[in-house]
Amino acid sequence: MRIPPGPLEFTRRTWIRLVLLATFAFLYAPIATLVAYSFNDSRRNIVWRGFTTRYYERAMANDGLVEAFGNSLLIALAATVVSTVLGAMTAYALWRFRFRLKPLCEGVVVLPIVIPEICMGVAMLVFFARIGWPGDLPWPISLSRITIAHVTFCFPFVAVVARARLSRFNDELAEAARDLGAGEWAVLRDVILPHMRPGLVAGALLAFTLSLDDFVITFFTSGPDTVTFPVKIYSMVRFSVTPEVNAASTVLIAVTVTVTVVAMWLQNRTRPGAAP
């Protein structure tokens, strides 16, 4: 006998299933197409001509593309580390201390999130030109301009996530630690930082993915010798959309998804079933 769906068993109602299906199709059809056509055996890449991995090989052999990918990864890693440290410190300061103009400070910290990226990009371009930041530095240091630009829009995200996490901190934990003999630093190290950790991991992930695929701000701050992956793909697309572009994009998707999954797995493993 078929049991009719209960009031909260939404996934058993046909129309909701259809809406769910449509939503997922809407979200993932373009990405699925992109990935599928990276295996398309056709230069023009408009109609399906058969399966091949040739364009992955060609992407690997494209020195410019590989270099851009390396640059992107390096920038993303550096920006993530700096943003996480800065964001954690900002969140702690805004949570722990009371000072004049604190509401203003809280607003200013999140401002880079709402300022249009194009404005940030132009501002960065003008700023670096004005202070005369050298553009002809040797390789890894030449990426510093883009890295600094990325930190400015990544660290507010870390700060916001970490701040939200701290607002759920039970003050009695810090008091208990102090009561047991911990000084201010020991309380921070032993109680507050462990509590912040899930927020910092989430914030760092956000910063990493934001930095890895940023185009607008990077476009304004990159030079001829410091091309990142998104900028490189943009320049390739301007000539023609070959499966090589699809292949490169697929690799980028794979990297971000893998990093996210690994980070989530790490977090679950170290805190088994712990309440947030």
Add this chain to the structure above:
Amino acid sequence: MTEAVRVGGICKRFGAVTALAEVSLRIEAGEFFALLGPSGCGKSTLLRIMAGLEHPDQGSVFIDGIDVGRTPANRRPVNMVFQSYALFPHMSVRSNVAYGLRVTGTGRAEAHERAEAALGLVRLTGYGERMPHQLSGGESQRVALARALVKRPRVLLLDEPLSALDARLRDEMRLELVTLQKTVGITFIIVTHDQEEALSMADRVAVMETGRIRQVAPPAELYEAPADRFVATFIGQVNLFPATIGADGTAQAHPFPGVTARARGIGAGRQVWIAVRPEKITMAPRGGVPAGRLSGVVEEVVYRGDLSVYLVRCMAGPDGLVRVSRANAARTADRLPGPGTEVVLDWAEDCAVVLAS
């Protein structure tokens, strides 16, 4: 006896609210002391001032005779059990208990050994590897106790330690806390709003109201000889009769000629209250027995299992009800007067207490 804690003239305000007004208190070494009062009376603030987690606006705190006014919380020889237990969620039970030792420089091996001993003291041997989220409420409570005791503090402060436990466990933990205190011989100061908890555990109790201490006394004295109306009504149930002191020094209740009490040291003509506890009153059906101090009609009977509470109407109006409680010594409920029965009430002369304020 030597003193463990002495506070003098403590004042504390939070904005416009006065939490503590000129509180002075002396707690002896080895004592089980309770701070009792309704929520918002300042008892937790006083405890936190002793711990160093809060700073008084005025007044001094001495622990073991040493002024600790300038000593931060992490250097005071006191430890605290928090209401939420405040176990560190990312540390195992053993690390939680050992934390106070580790953070002050004790080596790992020694700290773990002492942590295990402390866990044994609260009967949690073998729980060292567990994480706090795997513990029940009662177990968390014990871990919090072990963590606070492992440093062998001079004074253990307990902030509403039993309020998060269910009723049955609370009864068990009361006994266990008393036994534990006798075993370790450390001064315990407990904050509670539960009068039964304070009476059953503490050697002495301080009753607080709106930032002031109303009375400090052993439980029996607090109950049998309350200092004022607040203490009398806050601890247990009481019948209060408005009265005036006569020329011979006897308090005479106004509408009840039978209700009198001997007053000491209160001037004639003063308005006072005569307090009589419900269980001190004897009750008998009218007729046949000598007239008691009061007569009335049973209006309501509240059955409570071990005892029944009778509300006896002795006079019209809201002040005319007298509360009498009787133990249900027999199994059948019909041996004592039901609603509508005319009864006479009596009590021994010394059961009536005169309260000046």
